[in-house]
Amino acid sequence: MLTIGKLGAQAGVKVPTIRYYEQIGLLPEAGRSAGNQRLYGRKALERLAFIRHARDLGFTLEAIRDLLSLSDNPEQPCVAADAIARAQLAEVERRLARLTALKAELERMVVQCAGGKIADCRVIEVLGDHSLCSTDHRHPESEAGP
Amino acid sequence: MLTIGKLGAQAGVKVPTIRYYEQIGLLPEAGRSAGNQRLYGRKALERLAFIRHARDLGFTLEAIRDLLSLSDNPEQPCVAADAIARAQLAEVERRLARLTALKAELERMVVQCAGGKIADCRVIEVLGDHSLCSTDHRHPESEAGP
């Protein structure tokens, strides 16, 4: 039996995250020790590894919830799981396209700044006026990072 | 003079988002009409377009705040703006690499679904066991999004 700390270490998931997953129902309520500490077995470790892995691949917790409920009924056809994965793939492809355009734009911006004054600096200019952009990166999806 | 709705339409930003930007100090407080409605001029439109554009390019609001403060004092050297752009470029390149790996992984998963049972489903199987992966996509950065 694993304490929550060992479980987290084995699965590569932080302790508060595990408690969070339990709270939102992604993990079942764990059994407790005499002193009220959570104890986990191999099944919990596998489930958590599944979640961790799917998160690594960019699946949302909602999608993971669906995938888990599918894998809990293994006699059904797997079309649904396939659809979820395909949707994820499409999303990844959209992001790739957008990031590729963005990369080109940033490279252009960086190249053109040669240490002059802001007044001559295209970084600001490019961002202020879309017509100076080489690519069209106008899309409403959120893409913000760290 | 533009009302907030027109401004939003012109800049491609939703109305509540504009009010949010004002609230966090990214946009200055707008002047008001007799009936207490916000009114905007061309300067505000440009500034908002700048923000929208930078968001599209993946800049965080913090980075945008810096860029705006730079462009508000155009006599400074543009080294700082260049540094911001370079940092963004590095970040974008990291994300691109990661997404490319994810895409390969997801394609592999998706290709092999032939309408069988969940029990044999490649998607679930791959998610449950990282050793079935061809690439190492284990990185802690958050990359998810709706």
Place this chain on the structure above:
DNA sequence: CCTTGAAGCTATAGTTGCTAGAGACATTAG
């Protein structure tokens, strides 16, 4: 001129996927 409906206002709370902190109890190494 008056009404109606869209657009605006404020303020608050919700979203996603965690992360951080406080203060108390449990377990374990020396």
Place this chain on the structure above:
DNA sequence: CTAATGTCTCTAGCAACTATAGCTTCAAGG
């Protein structure tokens, strides 16, 4: 036995918005 670490619950916070409620203001049609 004590000290250090681990775990407990609970609450609040992060980015960057989005949505709701309940109001006021504005523009256009009849």
